Amino acid sequence: MDKIKCDCGHLNPYGTIICEACGKPIQEESPEKLLNMRYEGTARRSQTYNTNAVDKIWNFFSSVKVGVWLIVITLIASAIGTIFPQQMYIPPTANPAAYYEEEYGMLGEIYYILGFHNLYSSWWFVLLLGLIGVSITVASIDRGVPLFRSLRNQRVAKHDNFLKKQRMFAVSKRPEDEEQFMEEILFRLKEKRYRIRREGNSILAEKGRFSRWGPYVNHVGLIIFLLGSMLRIVPGLYLDEDMWIREGETKAIKGTDQEYYLKHDKFTFEVYDKKEERFSEALNRVQQPVPKNYQSDVTLYKADEKLPGAKPDLSEVKDYSIQVNKPLEFDGYSLYQVDYRQEMRYMHFELQNAETEEAVGSFSVDLLNPKDDFDLGDGNRVELEGYYPDFYFDKETKKPATKTNIPNNPAFIFKMFTPETPEGEVAFIGIRQNLDPSGDNQYKVAFDGIDTEFTTGLTVKKDYTLPIILIGGIIFMIGVVQGLYWNHRRVWVKVKEEDVWMAAHTNKNWHGIRRELDDITVKLNMKQLVDQQEESKKA
Amino acid sequence: MAQLSSSLLYIAFFIYFTATILFVVSLTVKEKDGTKSNKWGKWGYILSIIGFICQLGYFITRWIAAGHAPVSNLFEFTTFFGMMMVFGFIIIYAIYRLNVLGVFAMPVALLVIAYASMFPREIEPLIPALQSNWLKIHVTTAALGEGILAISFVAGLIYLVATIDQSKGSMKTGWLEFVLYTLLSTLGFILVSIGFGAANYQASFEWVNESGNQAELVYHMPAIASPHDGVKLTEGAFGPLFEAPAWMEGVDAPKKLNTFIWSLFSGLILYLLLRLSLRKRLGAALKPLMKNINTQLVDEISYRSIAIGFPVFTLGALIFAMIWAQAAWTRFWGWDPKEVWALITFLFYAAYLHLRLARDWHGEKSAWLCVLGFVIIMFNLIAVNIVIVGLHSYA
Numbered sequence: 001m002d003k004i005k006c007d008c009g010h011l012n013p014y015g016t017i018i019c020e021a022c023g024k025p026i027q028e029e030s031p032e033k034l035l036n037m038r039y040e041g042t043a044r045r046s047q048t049y050n051t052n053a054v055d056k057i058w059n060f061f062s063s064v065k066v067g068v069w070l071i072v073i074t075l076i077a078s079a080i081g082t083i084f085p086q087q088m089y090i091p092p093t094a095n096p097a098a099y100y101e102e103e104y105g106m107l108g109e110i111y112y113i114l115g116f117h118n119l120y121s122s123w124w125f126v127l128l129l130g131l132i133g134v135s136i137t138v139a140s141i142d143r144g145v146p147l148f149r150s151l152r153n154q155r156v157a158k159h160d161n162f163l164k165k166q167r168m169f170a171v172s173k174r175p176e177d178e179e180q181f182m183e184e185i186l187f188r189l190k191e192k193r194y195r196i197r198r199e200g201n202s203i204l205a206e207k208g209r210f211s212r213w214g215p216y217v218n219h220v221g222l223i224i225f226l227l228g229s230m231l232r233i234v235p236g237l238y239l240d241e242d243m244w245i246r247e248g249e250t251k252a253i254k255g256t257d258q259e260y261y262l263k264h265d266k267f268t269f270e271v272y273d274k275k276e277e278r279f280s281e282a283l284n285r286v287q288q289p290v291p292k293n294y295q296s297d298v299t300l301y302k303a304d305e306k307l308p309g310a311k312p313d314l315s316e317v318k319d320y321s322i323q324v325n326k327p328l329e330f331d332g333y334s335l336y337q338v339d340y341r342q343e344m345r346y347m348h349f350e351l352q353n354a355e356t357e358e359a360v361g362s363f364s365v366d367l368l369n370p371k372d373d374f375d376l377g378d379g380n381r382v383e384l385e386g387y388y389p390d391f392y393f394d395k396e397t398k399k400p401a402t403k404t405n406i407p408n409n410p411a412f413i414f415k416m417f418t419p420e421t422p423e424g425e426v427a428f429i430g431i432r433q434n435l436d437p438s439g440d441n442q443y444k445v446a447f448d449g450i451d452t453e454f455t456t457g458l459t460v461k462k463d464y465t466l467p468i469i470l471i472g473g474i475i476f477m478i479g480v481v482q483g484l485y486w487n488h489r490r491v492w493v494k495v496k497e498e499d500v501w502m503a504a505h506t507n508k509n510w511h512g513i514r515r516e517l518d519d520i521t522v523k524l525n526m527k528q529l530v531d532q533q534e535e536s537k538k539a
Numbered sequence: 540m541a542q543l544s545s546s547l548l549y550i551a552f553f554i555y556f557t558a559t560i561l562f563v564v565s566l567t568v569k570e571k572d573g574t575k576s577n578k579w580g581k582w583g584y585i586l587s588i589i590g591f592i593c594q595l596g597y598f599i600t601r602w603i604a605a606g607h608a609p610v611s612n613l614f615e616f617t618t619f620f621g622m623m624m625v626f627g628f629i630i631i632y633a634i635y636r637l638n639v640l641g642v643f644a645m646p647v648a649l650l651v652i653a654y655a656s657m658f659p660r661e662i663e664p665l666i667p668a669l670q671s672n673w674l675k676i677h678v679t680t681a682a683l684g685e686g687i688l689a690i691s692f693v694a695g696l697i698y699l700v701a702t703i704d705q706s707k708g709s710m711k712t713g714w715l716e717f718v719l720y721t722l723l724s725t726l727g728f729i730l731v732s733i734g735f736g737a738a739n740y741q742a743s744f745e746w747v748n749e750s751g752n753q754a755e756l757v758y759h760m761p762a763i764a765s766p767h768d769g770v771k772l773t774e775g776a777f778g779p780l781f782e783a784p785a786w787m788e789g790v791d792a793p794k795k796l797n798t799f800i801w802s803l804f805s806g807l808i809l810y811l812l813l814r815l816s817l818r819k820r821l822g823a824a825l826k827p828l829m830k831n832i833n834t835q836l837v838d839e840i841s842y843r844s845i846a847i848g849f850p851v852f853t854l855g856a857l858i859f860a861m862i863w864a865q866a867a868w869t870r871f872w873g874w875d876p877k878e879v880w881a882l883i884t885f886l887f888y889a890a891y892l893h894l895r896l897a898r899d900w901h902g903e904k905s906a907w908l909c910v911l912g913f914v915i916i917m918f919n920l921i922a923v924n925i926v927i928v929g930l931h932s933y934a
Contacts, residue, residue, distance in 0.1 A: 064897040068890050075886040082876040082923070089875075103785075120874045240869075272664045278541070278604060282661035287754075294667055324667035325867050336869045459869045466865070473858050477850060484846045484892075508896065511839060 010153070013146070015048030017041035020153040023162030034532055035165040037505055040154075042146035061131075061138035070132045077128065081119035084111050133226045136219045144216040151209060157202035158492050158503075166492075166503035167533045168513065172526040174499050181500075181524075185493060188520045194491065201495040207488075212507060214483020221476030228468035239333075239462040244341070246455045250301070250314075254460050256333065261301040261314055267340060267454035268295040294337050296322045296456040300330060322458065332462050339457025344407050346451040349429070351376055351416060354436075354444045360418065362448060367407035379419040382445065386413035391430055400428075416443045489513050504529060541662060544600035547593050548618070548652075554590035555625065555649050558583045562641035566828050580638035587645065588629060594622045605662045608675035612663055616678065617655030617920065623686025624648040627844065631690050635840055639832055644693045650725040657732055657798070673863035680855025681881075685916050687848030688888070694841035695909025700822055701829035701837065702903060708820070715822045718910055723813075724806025728798065731805045735760045742776035744769035746793070756794055763800045766793040838902055841909045842895060849888045856881040880919035887915055 004012045010021035017027050018041025025035060035041065046062040049055040060066055084104055087096050096117055100108035115122055163169065175181035178201070186196055186203065194205035232238040241254035245264040253260045271289035272279055283290060299319050303312035320328045328335040344367055350359045361376025367389060374382045388402040391411035400411060411430035420442060427445050428435040434444065489506045502521075506513040510531065517529050561583035568579055598619065601609040609615040628644040665674075696718065703711050741757055746766035748754040756766055765771065765779030783793035810821070817824045860881065861871035872878060891908045894900040900908070 064893055068893050068898075071886050071890045071893075075883050075890070078879050078883050078886070081874065082879050086874055088873075276664070278606070278662055279664040282659070282663040285659065285661060290664055291666055292664065323670075325671040327866065327869075334869075338869060461869055466871070469871070470862075473861075477854060477858065480850045480853065484850065511836075 008155075008159070010155075013043040013149075015043030015045075017043075018162070019159070020150045021155045022157065022159045023154070024159035025161055025165065033165070034167055034536075035162065037166075039143050039147050040150040042150045044142050044146055046142045058138060058142070061135045062142035064139065067132070067135045067139055070128065070135055074125075074128050074132065077119065077125055080116060084108060084117070086120065087117045090117075129226065133223060136222055140216050140219045144213075147212065151212065154204070156197045156199040156204040157494070158204075160494075160501075163492055163494060163501050163503040166505055167510070167531060168504040168517065168529040169532055170502050170521070170527040170529045172500045172502065172521075174495065174497075178495055182495070185520070185524060188523060189491065192516055192520070194489075203491075203493040205491040205493075208486045209488050211482055211486035212488045214479050214481075214486075216479070217482055218476045218479025221472050221474070221479055223472075224475060225469055225472030228465050228472050231465045231468065232463075237464045239460065241460040242338070243458050243460060244455050245296075245298075245458065246343075247453050252303075253333070253335070255462065256460075258312065259303055260317075260330070260333070261303060261312075262335070262458075263299040263301065264296055264456055265299060266297040267456050268293060268297070269340065269342075269454070294324055294340060296337055296340075296458065298322060298328065298335075300328065322456075327461075332464065334461045336459040336461065337456065338459045341455045341457070342452050343455055344410065344450055345453040347410065348448040348450065349382075350446045350448045351380060351382060351418075352444055352446045354442055357446070359446075360443070365412070367410055379417075381417050383415040383417070383424070384412060385415050385426070388412075412445075414445050416441075416445060418443055487512060489516075491517065500526070502526065502529060540600050540604040544597050544604060545660070547597040547600060548656075551590045551593035551597060552649065552652060554586050554593060555645055555652075558586035558590060558641065559645040559649065561586060562638055562645060565638040566642060577638070580636075580641065583638070583641050583645075584629075584632055587625060587632075587641065591622065591625050591629060594618075594625070598622065601662070607665055607669075608679070609662075610678040610682070611665055611669055611674065612658070614655050614658040614660050616682065617658070618652055619679070620682045620685055620920065621648045621651035621655060623682045624651060624689045625686075626683070627687040627690040627848070628693075630687075630847075631840060631844055634843075635836060637832075637836065637840065639697055639829065639837075640690075640693060640840065642828075643697055644690060647689065647693060647722070650722065650729070653729040654725060657728070668867050671863060671867060673859060673866070677855060677859040677863050680851060680859055682855070684848050684850075684852025684855050685920075687844050688852060688916060689913055691841045691844035691848065691909040692913030694837050694844060695906035697829065697832070698834055698837045698841060698906040699903070699910070700825045701832050701834050702906075703822060703826075705820060705823035705826050712820055712822055714907075716820055719821045719825075720806055720810050723809045724802045727805030727807075727809050728802035730809075731760060731801050732798075742771070742773040742778075744771055744793075746770070748791075756791060758794055758797060760798060760801050762797055763804075764793060764797045769793065834902075838905060841906060845888055845891060845909070845912075849892065852888070853885055857885060876923050877919065880915070880923050884912070884915050884919060887912055 002014060004014060004016055004026060006012060006019040006022060006024055006026065008019060008022035008024065010019055012020055012026065018025055018035060018037075020040075020042070025041075044062075045055075046059040050059055084100065084107075090096065090099055096112060100112040100117060102108075104111065111117060119125055182198075182201075182203070186198070189196055189203070189205040192207075194207045197204045197206075239255045243251065243254050245251050245262060247264055247267055250261055250263040252258045253262050269291070270293040272283055272292045274280055274283045276283075279290075297319070298321075300317040301314035302317050303314055317330065322328045322335055322337045324337050327337070346364050346366055348362065348364045350362045352359050360378070361380045363374035363376060363382060365371070365384070365387075370384055370387050372384050374384075376382065386400065388400050388411045389405055389407040389409075390403040391409045392401060392403055393399075394401040400413075409431060411428070411433070414427050414429060415424045416427060417424045425441040425443060426437055427441060428437060429445050429447070434446075436444065487506050487509045489504070489512075491502070491504045494501045502517075504513055504517055514529070514531065520526075521528050561579050565577050565579035565583060568577055598609060601615075610619050624644065625648045628640065628648070632640055699711075699715050699718075703715055705712060736759060740759055740761065742762055743755050743757045744762070744766050746754060746756055746769035748756070755772065756769070761777035762771075762779040764781055764783045767782050767785045769779075769782065771779070783796045813821060813824075860878070864873065864878075865871040891900075891905075891912065894908070895905055
């Protein structure tokens, strides 16, 4: 399309409404109406072209109306996601298909069927966020680029029609001494911190132009934020692993490629003491122990270069106490305290005479590495025939079995030998169970205590996207403050043969600019600027 | 110290109450310059500041007594939110000197603080997740943002009362009555609580609480809604009329639901009494008070409080929140209900700003949005903690 040449000689892009340079209205709506100064009457792509598909898509996304609708739909969708808990917040062992119906009835079932239990990771929710991202980008380019061009190209001397059709306008009498008047008004404007440009008998006073960039800056911040959150899918930028370490154990830290090792020295779990005076009232009311501290004392090791398959040499990096809110940080990794388990570790038994319950010897079973055979002296011994760390009775095979290797519910089959019973007697021992399969055993194995051990649950995180996201957030905040707390104000003065014309524009806060200009006009004995929009409303 | 702290809160409450009365008087006093500050309004403002200082005293002494910033449970947070509302009012009044703002802002703040004191008030120890400097930074900034945003609600409400045509009933007058009724329900709640509290009313139920334990729940108001599958232990006590639904899983949820019903009920009675004695809609009764008000200025105030409050809220309730969540919960964002509702608040005010700045939504439309925004904030404060269980339900 052809460029539009204004009378002043400036070449404007096709679609321009107000000449970028001199401000002459090119496409006049009606001679009486005030100028629409939004985006300076520039040629916005979305307002200029609307023929092919690209134009239509561009125009759709550049619309503020569409943007607001996208925000409102996202808002409502987000709210729906909080009606019932998301799947990540229901018990991990629960089957979601059944859980929602059981807990929340028919509504819960519908919620599950519609996929709202994973709403925030659903394709359509992610698509909504994507559309908002596109809308922000398109709308900002559509407005920001022409606005920047126009404000850079603006000239000091404006066309008469431009001045006349500003919202704030007044014509005053021409002063007798023109030079003195110019000096005085320049002084007053400078006093109000305007930046001044003068060309002959025209003045352009401007301040706070940077606030016009606020919306574009905060949109850039948001885009960086959104892109940063998406970067997580790039391999190597994000790591999220859980690991369990028992007290005393040393393990390679997951995700570090065997480079770092962690030894768990000691775990501490503390609750608040009811005797602590200032909290006693609250602690007595809740009746339950309130946790005070979860802490894993650990030692971090780095593995030296090693041959494949060989045991690594570990050199100590540091000692640290990982607590909630105090992750261990090293080399881009963070180790968080997230969970703990108190597990059974050693079970103690006595071999007793079944009738008299007189002990003939005792032994302990290491629940993680049980021995097969325990020599109790004096010809007494016990053999471990079967061990089920997480016992259940399998109804199909009709045999004892184990669910996992973790000693949650240990059960044992022992064979007991004494000088009196050299053939051996079999006993089945579980928690609160002591079975004698034959029914006439002379000896029995009796439970005699337990030693527990803490296992700490740590999360290993590495997230190189965090700085990007943080920068996005900071840029957003700067943009918001820049756009909301300052205004872009301009004042034009033109000394004509008969009189002095003065016009003003601000992008917002008309109260403010009116107060400011009233102060100047009073001091210079000029006509007060009239808000022509308010006047026409009254009329 | 704890004793001194709660005395200071009572004193602050009383001073705020007096300030409210002075602001109301300032509107009825006839002076030429009706909207500008007159003597009564000036004293109302001074009292508001003195009350604020007393409440600040409460805050500091409680901090000393507890050893941590007193913003860790619903009582402490809601009280602080009320205090930030007063602070927001003090700032905005300093700029615009509009007495009518005090007539609405101070009672709303009073209601918020009185509402707060209905939650358990003992000093509680901090669980490990809360033991962080971000507790004070995140929570105070978020509350400050919400307090300033609440002033936009107050201005929006004033705008609606002043401008909505009361010559005949319409949907608009209906919604305005509903907003006023909601405020009366909060007042009703406080009156009912104080009333039954003075009578020392008690009725206990045995129930299975939110952690799945058998427990006893003591009601201090007659039970309209009992716990789900609860057994009444107090002989001869009133009710219940029905059981609370099982999906309400907040701490002591059935009791809170019961209180909520009492609030709606007592609010209705208050509303009907006022309506009958005034013989017109409450909006219509209030409107003459507003006849000298510069509605354009009120509209400007409602926008300005959002322009100030929105960035503060974003910083406190989203950015600081994310930084803390990264340290405490290993991720900066986890779609926890409280987080989501903070996002919803953010999105709502973002939409407001676009509509106002790019599509010229001024005046009435803008005022309705200000009211709606406050509803969202209050929903996040109250319903999310009571009805929806999440990581934030500490109280």
